[in-house]
Amino acid sequence: MTGSSGKAALVEDLYALYAEPTGLFDHMVEAGGLDPATDFRDRDLRTMLFRGADLAGFDFSRSNLVGTAIRRARRVDASTKLDGALLDELDQAWLARRLDGEGRSRPAPAVLLSPVNNPFAPGAGTFPPLLAGRADIIERVEVSFQRLRQGRPVRSLILTGLRGVGKTVLLSAIQAVAERDHMIVVRLESIGERSLPGALVPPLRQTLLALSEGAPNKMDVEKALSALASIAELTSLDEELSGEISGLTTPELADDSDLYFDLSDLFSTLGDIAEKRGSGFVLIIDEMQYLADKQLAALMAALHQRSQKARPVMIVGAGLPILLGKIGSVMSYGERQFEFIHIGPLDEVATNDAVLGPLVKEGVLIEPDGLAAIYAHTEGYPYFIQEWALHSWNEAKVSPITREHVERATTAALAHLDENFFRMRFDRLTPSEMRYLRAMAELGPGPHQSQDVAGVLNSKVVGLGPVRGSLIRKGMIYSPTHGETAFTVPLFDDFIRRAMPSL
Numbered sequence: 060m061t062g063s064s065g066k067a068a069l070v071e072d073l074y075a076l077y078a079e080p081t082g083l084f085d086h087m088v089e090a091g092g093l094d095p096a097t098d099f100r101d102r103d104l105r106t107m108l109f110r111g112a113d114l115a116g117f118d119f120s121r122s123n124l125v126g127t128a129i130r131r132a133r134r135v136d137a138s139t140k141l142d143g144a145l146l147d148e149l150d151q152a153w154l155a156r157r158l159d160g161e162g163r164s165r166p167a168p169a170v171l172l173s174p175v176n177n178p179f180a181p182g183a184g185t186f187p188p189l190l191a192g193r194a195d196i197i198e199r200v201e202v203s204f205q206r207l208r209q210g211r212p213v214r215s216l217i218l219t220g221l222r223g224v225g226k227t228v229l230l231s232a233i234q235a236v237a238e239r240d241h242m243i244v245v246r247l248e249s250i251g252e253r254s255l256p257g258a259l260v261p262p263l264r265q266t267l268l269a270l271s272e273g274a275p276n277k278m279d280v281e282k283a284l285s286a287l288a289s290i291a292e293l294t295s296l297d298e299e300l301s302g303e304i305s306g307l308t309t310p311e312l313a314d315d316s317d318l319y320f321d322l323s324d325l326f327s328t329l330g331d332i333a334e335k336r337g338s339g340f341v342l343i344i345d346e347m348q349y350l351a352d353k354q355l356a357a358l359m360a361a362l363h364q365r366s367q368k369a370r371p372v373m374i375v376g377a378g379l380p381i382l383l384g385k386i387g388s389v390m391s392y393g394e395r396q397f398e399f400i401h402i403g404p405l406d407e408v409a410t411n412d413a414v415l416g417p418l419v420k421e422g423v424l425i426e427p428d429g430l431a432a433i434y435a436h437t438e439g440y441p442y443f444i445q446e447w448a449l450h451s452w453n454e455a456k457v458s459p460i461t462r463e464h465v466e467r468a469t470t471a472a473l474a475h476l477d478e479n480f481f482r483m484r485f486d487r488l489t490p491s492e493m494r495y496l497r498a499m500a501e502l503g504p505g506p507h508q509s510q511d512v513a514g515v516l517n518s519k520v521v522g523l524g525p526v527r528g529s530l531i532r533k534g535m536i537y538s539p540t541h542g543e544t545a546f547t548v549p550l551f552d553d554f555i556r557r558a559m560p561s562l
């Protein structure tokens with residue numbers, strides 16, 4: 060099997076290599092600066108020294124090597140050479156494993172696919188085995204962090220998108236990059252359950268205390284801690300009040316001009332601290348749409364007041380699409396201060412990556428039909444991809460995963476999605492809110508005109524205003540443009556028709 064022993068043998072070898080559960084193929088392509096999930100089909104491999112073989116005209120289209128092609132392979136060009144010596148070495152190791160003492164081929168060990176070794180990870184905020192299709196966004200924040208370090212102006216970044224598209228895990232990836240780049244990073248949790256001061260104080264205090272240890276910036280840290288102490292007073296104030304007046308949103312009750320001044324102090328001092336360390340301060344906020352308007356306004360004003368402009372301070376936030384309008388309405392110039400990035404479903408190439416990457420790593424194959432079926436069922440929505448891939452794996456039991464396994468996985472995938480993703484918020488609704496959603500579902504995925512929804516319910520738009528309003532507040536629907544209504548969860552119309560077969 061060595062050398063150029065004919066194309067047919069080589070083809071066989073390549074498939075065998077790819078199926079090898081030890082990841083040998085990965086090593087080989089990595090040695091060539093390629094990625095295992097790279098699309099080889101439209102690259103001219105003739106110039107590559109691939110085990111000394113002539114690959115002219117080799118048809119890779121039947122292989123599982125579909126992937127990110129051009130985008131990720133930018134660093135590969137016609138002059139790329141796989142390292143021959145390394146490949147020879149790998150070949151020897153591979154041969155030793157594949158051939159018994161007499162030179163006969165040993166069958167590759169079968170990988171058993173079970174729930175125990177299943178790599179896929181559906182779940183809110185659960186990091187995926189491979190974060191697909193977001194490399195360009197990560198690159199953008201890397202540039203921003205470099206600019207922060209050089210004291211250049213940087214716009215804050217807001218990721219918006221439906222539930223389940225991967226905003227939270229993208230924030231986690233960005234946080235990891237920020238930490239790697241030695242930024243001072245603070246991430247706010249549970250914005251939905253706490254006011255802004257309540258969410259800010261604990262992680263900031265922790266970060267400041269860590270910074271004060273043996274640092275030359277003791278004065279600054281103390282200044283920041285005192286600004287924080289006065290924010291903490293706001294917290295105890297609004298938490299006391301919220302105990303008394305439950306049901307009201309606490310944020311309106313705090314004094315927002317105090318919050319603004321305290322935040323300004325805090326950001327400016329943190330900016331000083333970061334600047335002296337040659338880094339930047341990065342505040343990460345998830346579920347930002349839950350911030351009360353006044354607190355959002357205080358936060359943005361504090362971030363962008365004049366004296367802050369030269370400071371290395373940046374927010375990276377995420378939220379439902381409604382956040383866009385919220386920021387626009389609390390501050391006329393708000394939208395220019397932030398860069399908004401829409402986070403949508405993955406395209407087919409990235410969907411394939413999300414599935415193939417983890418499979419290649421485990422030495423498991425999927426037939427191209429099966430891969431296509433996952434994309435067809437999930438429409439590229441990351442949460443759904445994890446769910447379908449997980450259940451397809453469990454169905455298959457041994458490699459390869461076929462189209463039939465994927466189809467059979469659909470029942471379990473949908474049951475889990477209904478239980479863990481769709482139904483979660485649905486059960487908290489009132490009967491009239493459910494009926495409104497059911498009427499929307501009757502019309503399809505949307506967005507829909509309010510008039511049309513009213514028509515289905517035989518009602519007037521005005522009369523339905525309060526129901527629509529409370530659904531928006533509960534984050535079930537939003538208004539992409541005036542008079543229109545859309546679901547905040549992808550494929551929600553299908554779910555509602557399953558959950559409520561008739562109106």
Ligand SMILES: Nc1ncnc2c1ncn2[C@@H]1O[C@H](COP(=O)(O)OP(=O)(O)O)[C@@H](O)[C@H]1O
Binds near residue numbers: 191441445
């Ligand atoms: N780029 C991606 N590639 C693969 N899986 C992803 C990707 N982004 C998210 N996921 C998966 O999708 C699910 C939802 O992600 P999450 O960040 O909670 O979404 P959101 O915050 O937008 O609701 C998780 O199971 C996660 O592992």
Ligand SMILES: [Mg+2]
Binds near residue numbers: 183
């Ligand atoms: Mg999230």
